[in-house]
Amino acid sequence: MILLEIDRQVHLALPDSVFYRAAEACLRVMNISSPCSLSLTLADDSGIRHINKTWRNTDKVTDVLSFPSLPVTPDALFHEQDEKTQQAWDSETGAFFLGDIIINVHQASKQATDYQHALFREMTYLFVHGMFHLLGYDHINKEDKTTMRNQEEKALQMAFETKVSDEELLQAAREARAFAHTPYSHYKVGAALLCTDGTLYTGCNVENASYGLTNCAERTAVFKAISEGNKTFEAVAIAADQTAPWPCGACRQVMTEFAPKMRVLITWGENNVEKTTLDALLPHGFLGFEEDQHG
Numbered sequence: 610m611i612l613l614e615i616d617r618q619v620h621l622a623l624p625d626s627v628f629y630r631a632a633e634a635c636l637r638v639m640n641i642s643s644p645c646s647l648s649l650t651l652a653d654d655s656g657i658r659h660i661n662k663t664w665r666n667t668d669k670v671t672d673v674l675s676f677p678s679l680p681v682t683p684d685a686l687f688h689e690q691d692e693k694t695q696q697a698w699d700s701e702t703g704a705f706f707l708g709d710i711i712i713n714v715h716q717a718s719k720q721a722t723d724y725q726h727a728l729f730r731e732m733t734y735l736f737v738h739g740m741f742h743l744l745g746y747d748h749i750n751k752e753d754k755t756t757m758r759n760q761e762e763k764a765l766q767m768a769f770e771t772k773v774s775d776e777e778l779l780q781a782a783r784e785a786r787a788f789a790h791t792p793y794s795h796y797k798v799g800a801a802l803l804c805t806d807g808t809l810y811t812g813c814n815v816e817n818a819s820y821g822l823t824n825c826a827e828r829t830a831v832f833k834a835i836s837e838g839n840k841t842f843e844a845v846a847i848a849a850d851q852t853a854p855w856p857c858g859a860c861r862q863v864m865t866e867f868a869p870k871m872r873v874l875i876t877w878g879e880n881n882v883e884k885t886t887l888d889a890l891l892p893h894g895f896l897g898f899e900e901d902q903h904g
């Protein structure tokens with residue numbers, strides 16, 4: 610069990626569950642069953658630079674910083690119950706306080722572009738890296754670096770294998786609304802696309818003064834995934850404020866190209882949810898003009 614205190618200083622179109630999932634995976638890799646807690650700050654370039662300067666005397670922008678609550682090795686952390694480790698048990702929550710992680714969302718976004726993978730992947734990686742620092746790992750020498758890297762790899766695999774629940778996908782879509790560019794309709798839509806490898810891509814609607822050039826939230830998410838080499842879609846969640854955001858005909862046809870049977874979840878208002886499949890929304894979608902496709 611992990612308790613996270615998340616301070617979102619900048620907007621990130623991903624839900625808290627991304628970090629819960631990754632944290633649980635790290636604890637499983639470490640065989641830790643005691644309840645733990647940590648504090649996570651999502652900062653920008655200047656935010657992380659300030660923290661780096663204040664606490665590490667390093668006036669530099671970086672991607673992730675971690676401050677373990679105790680300077681002990683992974684083995685000592687939970688298995689040696691000395692006075693020092695006792696101090697990290699929080700009497701209020703009953704959880705072991707691991708420390709602080711700060712992630713620079715802007716730097717993560719640049720790195721995701723450089724590595725050609727989703728921001729979701731980069732954020733998960735940076736968080737897992739910070740987690741293992743809190744758990745007593747380091748990468749000062751080559752051997753330690755390899756050990757830490759192996760642990761990270763195991764946790765990442767576990768995190769991506771854990772099935773994203775419908776509620777998490779819907780929540781990701783709700784978060785994704787924040788960046789919608791809607792000066793004309795004021796109808797903000799968010800989408801979260803789940804790929805079969807566990808990657809999540811989010812999208813929002815982007816309107817244009819010419820109206821006709823508007824891109825829907827679902828297509829934004831789909832195009833992000835395709836442009837990063839991911840075309841195996843499992844489900845899409847779409848969120849709007851007041852009325853049901855059933856995907857428009859254009860989005861149905863675009864998604865049919867890649868995954869005609871994918872699941873489609875929508876949510877709006879307080880907590881209205883409907884679930885269906887793409888082939889129910891678009892029977893006989895166009896799949897091309899090859900003879901073997903149309904018989």
Ligand code: THU
Binds near residue numbers: 856857
């Ligand atoms: N819109 C979406 O983003 N997704 C949908 O499923 C339906 C409509 C957007 C397009 C436009 O910006 C606004 O909603 C109003 O049509």
